[in-house]
Structures are given as structure tokens and as C-alpha cells.
């Protein structure tokens with residue numbers, strides 16, 4: 246799993262004045278909004294006794310821990326310890342990690358890492374979000390597979406005739422023509438010619454009025470680090486874009502959140518149908534990705550076989566190898582893994598630590614939970 250990226254953690258309309266617990270990179274975070282509406286993302290682990298802040302209460306711009314009521318502000322600093330007399334100073338180490346947080350494209354994004362602002366990779370641009378010709382639906386589903394497996398699955402054009410033969414894949418035309426991959430440090434994009442069968446159901450009705458003249462449609466597949474895939478399908482009836490966020494809950498569980506945009510059937514009445522189509526595709530992928538072995542994506546490119554049609558995934562694995570070299574990988578020891586009786590809760594360092602060199606060394610926060618004390 247990669248740190249030092251902006252992660253879309255939750256649909257923005259689900260984040261309000263009630264604390265919301267989210268999980269990413271095997272760690273728990275609490276999201277809430279300040280009185281002015283700004284989204285906040287803090288580590289969910291209270292530094293006192295490891296209480297879950299997400300079970301607490303938002304008080305003004307702060308969040309109060311449910312256990313002993315310590316209050317943390319939006320920067321993660323503890324500003325109140327109710328058991329202490331008012332005149333006692335609050336120790337500087339009493340703080341939780343606070344992650345830079347923004348709301349964009351209907352998602353709340355947090356920067357999970359400790360890079361200073363100028364060095365942070367960008368949030369990908371979703372131009373359709375603010376374009377009034379597009380209508381958006383949200384979708385989400387949890388799968389028991391590693392997020393890099395589900396991520397690569399969406400990038401992968403060659404599986405559609407086999408896994409999605411009854412949706413948009415065409416088993417009679419499995420060949421993927423040569424395509425070029427356009428790359429930068431944070432993304433890779435390819436225009437791929439596919440030959441899906443004409444749509445059925447509601448969309449098929451519209452398609453009948455605009456008959457398929459083309460043998461193929463151009464689909465743009467793109468990945469954006471760390472975990473987003475865009476599919477842009479240019480159907481004769483209009484454009485369909487799926488932005489697919491593969492959120493690593495743990496090594497082996499992924500929360501897939503999708504923003505689906507279409508510029509046809511843009512009435513609210515067609516939303517349920519659009520969501521149903523997305524759900525159908527994900528349910529077709531689910532058993533495949535949940536049964537891939539090894540469960541985790543190999544580190545060595547040579548550990549699996551690749552063909553020309555895997556070019557986007559190869560580009561990902563190469564870029565990932567570079568970032569691992571650069572120290573951006575969170576290994577098994579850095580995240581909460583497994584269901585064993587003993588667990589260590591660690592916290593991803595946020596920029597608050599690097600901004601504060603005095604704290605950086607002293608403030609190594611490791612809380613232990615579970616049955617260790619038993």
C-alpha cells in the first residue's frame with residue numbers, strides 16, 4: 246500500500262457534523278466537519294488510551310473522545326483534558342495525527358503521508374463533475390480481495406469478454422488491438438478499441454433510436470495513483486464515465502467506491518438503472534478477484550506473465566516498484582493486519598509531525614489493543 250497520496254475516503258455527502266469512521270491503508274480515521282463546514286480527517290486513535298474518536302462527539306470545531314472526553318482540534322492538538330484542573334497545561338505530545346483534507350468532486354480526500362505540500366502528488370482531475378451535461382450516481386461495494394487486484398481488474402480490457410460477456414463484454418470479439426500508453430509520474434492512459442454488444446434494457450431502447458453504426462467503441466482506460474481507475478466508454482447513445490476508487494481497508498479487503506457519470510438519460514429516474522448496471526459489473530468481477538492467487542500483487546514483474554494487452558498494468562507495476570524504492574510502501578508491520586489475538590495499532594505520520602521537529606522523534610505513537618493485556 247502506498248502512503249504519500251491523496252486518498253478519496255468517503256462520499257462528501259456522508260460527512261457532516263456527526264463523526265464518521267473510515268478505514269484506509271489498514272488504519273482507522275475519523276471524518277467530520279467544522280462549524281464552518283470544512284472537512285477534517287484525524288487518526289481515529291486517541292493517544293490517551295486508544296479510544297475511537299469516531300465514537301465521540303463533535304464540539305464546535307473539535308472532537309471529544311468518548312472515553313475520557315479529551316478534545317482534539319482540527320489540527321489534531323488536544324485542547325482539553327476534562328480530568329485535569331483548568332490551570333494545568335496540556336502536554337504538547339497530547340495530539341493525534343491530522344491529515345490535510347479537502348472536498349473535491351463529491352468526495353472527501355485526505356493526504357495520507359507526511360510530505361510537505363509542494364511535494365505531494367496531485368488529486369486527479371474529474372472534469373465531468375462540474376459539467377452540467379453529466380448526471381452522477383454513487384455506488385459502493387466491499388470485496389474480499391487486495392486493492393491492487395481490484396484496481397488492476399478495472400484497468401484490464403482483456404477480461405471484459407470473459408467476465409462481462411453478459412454485460413458489456415463481447416465473447417465473439419476478445420481481441421484487443423494494439424494501443425499506446427500515455428504516461429506521467431502519477432497516471433497512465435490508453436485509448437482501446439472494444440466491440441461491446443449493443444446495450445440491453447433501458448439503454449437498449451435509446452440505442453435503437455441511435456443504431457450502432459460502428460464496429461467498435463473507443464474506451465479510454467486510465468489509472469491514477471494510488472488507487473483510482475477511470476473508464477470512459479463512448480457508447481453510440483452517449484458517454485459513460487466510471488471513476489473507481491479502490492480503498493484498501495486491509496491487505497485483503499477493499500472498499501470500492503464509484504462515481505458514475507453519464508450524459509444520456511440524465512433524469513433522476515434513470516439513476517437506479519445506472520447503479521444497477523455498475524453493480525452487475527462489480528458482482529461479475531467479485532468472484533474472479535477474490536480467488537486470484539497470490540492474493541497480493543507480486544512485487545517482481547517476472548512473477549506473472551504479461552502480454553501486450555496488459556500494458557497499463559505493467560506501467561503500474563513499474564511505477565509502483567520505483568515508489569517502493571523511494572520508501573513510499575507501507576509494509577506488513579505498518580498496518581493492522583490479520584485477525585490474530587494480538588494487534589498493534591500504528592498511525593501513519595501526518596505533516597503535523599514534520600512541521601514540528603521537536604515532536605517528530607519523541608512522538609512515536611504506538612498503542613496496543615486487543616487481548617495483549619489479558
Ligand code: FES
Pocket residue numbers: 291292293294295296310311312313314315
Ligand atoms: S482514551 Fe480518549 S480520552 Fe481517554
Ligand SMILES: [Fe+2]
Pocket residue numbers: 398399404405408409526530
Ligand atoms: Fe471487470
